[in-house]
Amino acid sequence: MSSVFLGIDVGTGSARAGLFDEKGKLLGSASSPIQIWKEGDCIEQSSTDIWHAVCAAVKSACSVANVAPEDVASLGFAATCSLVAVDADGSPVSVSWSGDTRRNIIVWMDHRAVNQAERINASNSPVLQYCGGGVSPEMQAPKLLWVKENLQESWSMVCRWMDLSDWLAYRATGDDTRSLCTTVCKWTYLGHAHMEQWKESDSRDMEACGWDNVFWEEIGLGDLVEGNCAKIGRSVAFPGHPLGSGLTPAAAKASNFLMPKELGLLPGTPVGTSLIDAHAGGVGVMESVPDAESKADVSDEEAICHRMVLVCGTSTCHMAVSKNRLFIPGVWGPFWSAMIPEFWLTEGGQSATGALLDYIIESHVAAPHLSNRAASQSISIFELLNKMLLSMSHEQNSPFLSALTQDTHVFPDFHGNRSPIADPKSKGVICGLTLDTSEKHLALLYLATIQGIAYGTRHIVEHCNAHGHKIDTLLACGGLAKNLVCIQEHADVIGCPIILPRENESVLLGSAVLGAVAAKKFPGVRDAMKVLNAAGKVINPSSDPKVKKYHDAKYQIFRSLYEQQLAYRSTMAQALQ
Structure with missing residues (x-):
């Protein structure tokens, strides 16, 4: 068998794990559930x-996939940007009020550190301009400060604080080199400082020169x-850099009675420096553009800068690149260099996007009966809802499916607003x-929620284009990208074509790219993308101009719902003074 690339x-x-051939075709995949603990704003894993x-x-x-260990040429990891705590022996250290040592991961969506994020942002440090003007409570600095202020015993025990994808690579190789992706995006590491050293060094030195010590001291860390x-990373490398040996x-040991929980692969299999899951999705899909979509008057370097990738899962990430x-x-x-070098x-x-749709459906009194109907037809509840909407549109002689929601409006910030408002205190609204x-x-509520999510994406695209981007093409991958009603609503709301990849498992493909580059099968990440990405x-x-007019009107309502929320927030704050 020719080379097979493993993505995790x-x-x-x-x-999840997926195996891809040398043309990026998925040979087989599998998943295994993981445990999660949720207690208020605290969300933890092991x-x-x-x-x-x-x-x-x-x-x-x-x-x-019927792939033997010797056929696996390489592997790469992607993961949520969750925070892992381990001691000097690599054993877990609790980050939980419970003290349970299994619970050594603060999950990305955990919002316990809202107060710490506000205090960090009040510092007005120059590093904050490289994360939209302020850190989010989903980033690592606020979470680290929370642990230091609330769990002193754990704080003193931790030897390494790591992003989850970096920890996975460390667990597999013993090399704790961190990724430019994780450190730059979630830890305030200054990648451009690293760039200056990288350009001056023939050896491509990986010494972590992008930490701003003044910033960490100012915020109490x-x-x-x-x-x-050493605790947050003394060496940092491009995604796809080969790790250790x-x-x-x-880690590789084949399954047997004494070691049933390892990978079952060959020792020495190359492993590439990791990516955050959404960024792996970007690597797995951003070159999935049909020849017909290529612009003759735009260079290859510029063309990629006209694209935005929507990585649609529990949340949605919107990834765009630029040369400046x-x-x-x-x-x-x-x-x-946090995604493409x-x-x-x-x-x-x-x-909250996929998570929001799940919440809207599961909290409705009609959900159990609808779920049973879907199961009896061997389809998902989303497929059943989509079929119902088409029937309702015909029954009501609606001019188009979207018009069913003319009296129902959803503002989707049920878990705060990540961007472009960057307000973790923003709340969801259902009107009608x-x-x-x-x-x-x-x-109807399901469709209105999809539209609310799409208006949020439109807000992000318009805001980015107003500040220098030239986005005119979207690419989508992940769970929601399989829902054609959801994707069509996004295309209609934003007014851009949306390209779906041949292989929807784009995050797995992106992580597989990392290993392929580490194994020297391709000169670099972009080279691998051009070969392994494929459009669907x-x-x-x-x-129909009526569709555009309809969504333009609903978009204005969407924007006004936040403005009203701010007014209500101010009114109640004054009432409590």
Whole structure:
């Protein structure tokens, strides 16, 4: 068998593994669930549990694809930007009020550190301009400060604080070199400072020269940058850089009675420096453009800068690149080489999209009956809802499907606003509720929620273009990208074509790219993308001017719902003075 590239992705609810051939075609994949603890704003996981799930997923994927260990040429990891705490022996250290040592990961969506984020942002440090003007409570500095202020015993025990994808690579190779992706995007590492050293060094030195010690001292975390920043990363490398000597014998060991929880691969298999999951999605899809979509008057370097990738899962991340640094208020970045080497990354995001749709459906009184109907037809509840909407549109002689929601409006910030408003205190709004508890009402609420999410993406795209981007093409991957009603609504709302990749498992493909580059199968990440990315279906916006007029009107309502929320917030704050 020719070379097979293994990609591993740890999401919020499961670990997944996928195997790809030399043309980027998926040969087989598998997943394994992971445990999560939720208590208010505190959301935690276990690195031990996640590693076991990774091993199970890898073995299952190899079995499904009929791939032997010797056929796996390389592997790469992607994961949520969750924070992992381990001691000097690599054992987990609790980050939980419970003291449970299994719970050593603060999950990306955890919002316990809102107060710490506000205090950090009040410092007005120059580093903050490289994350949209301020850190989010989903980033690592606020979470680290929270642990220091609330769990002193744990704080003193931790030897390494790591992003989850970096920890996975460390667990596999023993090399704790961090990724420019994780450190730049979530830890305030200054990639452009690293760039200056990288350009001057023939050896491509990986010494971590991008930490701003003054910033860490100002926010009360100066102890993390003592001793060559060993606790947060003394070496940093491009995604896809080969780590150590590849898989360690311990991590690679084939399954047997004594060691059932390892990967079952060959020692020495090359492993590439990691990516955050959304960024891996960008690498897995950004070159998936049909020849017909290429612009003859635009260079290859410029063409990629006209695209934005929507990585649609529990949340949605909006990834765009540029050759010049673009400072965009409320949008994360510019991050140098955080996704594609030597390009600046702009990262927008919505904190709850797939999770919001799940919540809207599951909290409705009609959900259990609808779920049973979907199961009896062997389809997902989303497919059933989409079929219902088409029938309702015909029954009501609606001019187009979107018009069903003319009296229902959803503002989707049920978990705060990541961008472009960057307000973690923003709340969700549903306007137009009645006493109706029918399945048809749930279908309307579901469609209105999809539209609210799409208006949020439109807000991000317009805001980015107003600050220097020239985005005119979207690419989508992830769970919601499989929902054609959702994708069509996004195309109609934003007015851009949306390209779906041939292989929807773009995050797995992006992580597989990292290993392929580490194994020297390609000169670099962009070279691998051009070979392994492939386009599938193109969803064009409606040509009906009435559809555009309708969504323009609803978009104005969408924008006004936040303005009203601010007014109500101010009124109540004054009432409590």
